[in-house]
Amino acid sequence: MIEILFCLLVGLLLFIGEIFFPSTILGWLATIAFFTGVVLAFVSFGWKAGLETLAASLFLFGGLLWSWLRFLPKSRIGHRMALEFYNPRRTAGPSAEWIGRQGILLSPCHPIGVALIEKKRTEVIAESGFLEEGVKIQVVAWHDGQWVVEAVSERSSP
Numbered sequence: 001m002i003e004i005l006f007c008l009l010v011g012l013l014l015f016i017g018e019i020f021f022p023s024t025i026l027g028w029l030a031t032i033a034f035f036t037g038v039v040l041a042f043v044s045f046g047w048k049a050g051l052e053t054l055a056a057s058l059f060l061f062g063g064l065l066w067s068w069l070r071f072l073p074k075s076r077i078g079h080r081m082a083l084e085f086y087n088p089r090r091t092a093g094p095s096a097e098w099i100g101r102q103g104i105l106l107s108p109c110h111p112i113g114v115a116l117i118e119k120k121r122t123e124v125i126a127e128s129g130f131l132e133e134g135v136k137i138q139v140v141a142w143h144d145g146q147w148v149v150e151a152v153s154e155r156s157s158p
Contacts, residue, residue: 004044007037008057015061019068020081034061102138102152105131115149124149 011033018026034057042050072078103117105124109131115124117139127140127150137149 001044004037004040004053007033007040008053011037011057012060012064015064019072020077096142098139098147099141100139102136103149105133105135105137108133109135109137109149112146115147117147122147126150 011030014026014030014033018030038050038054038057041053073082098117101117103115105113105115106121107113109115109124109126111126111130113124113126113131113133114121115137117124117137123146124137124139125143125146125148127148131137131149131151136152138152139147140150141148
């Protein structure tokens with residue numbers, strides 16, 4: 001009987017440890033300890049005691065999981081554990097006001113390079129082809145986290 005309670009208690013403590021120190025290892029160890037305790041109950045005391053141990057353990061672990069999902073994210077500890085995202089402008093991405101702005105390439109753009117747009121160094125991607133260093137460019141779009149640019153002379157040609 002002591003072995004069964006020990007396994008279930010170790011499983012519970014490992015499960016609590018998994019909550020505060022997330023890793024797959026603690027979760028697997030908690031599951032192994034839990035199932036070991038249930039199997040020992042089946043072997044030592046028969047089907048009735050084994051099923052009662054299984055039901056009680058599932059109820060206990062299920063209640064712990066439910067309370068963890070329900071209350072931890074709103075608690076002080078939950079706020080310290082989670083990463084926070086601060087977006088003062090409430091925008092989903094970069095501002096569209098950069099589209100149409102001009103700059104100059106600081107490196108060759110084959111197709112990714114570095115440009116100086118309004119005194120800010122930024123990584124850009126050429127809309128088509130390769131652009132050489134020193135070419136005047138214009139921002140035409142935002143794609144996959146980078147500004148898409150084209151040479152200004154390409155826009156003015158018929």
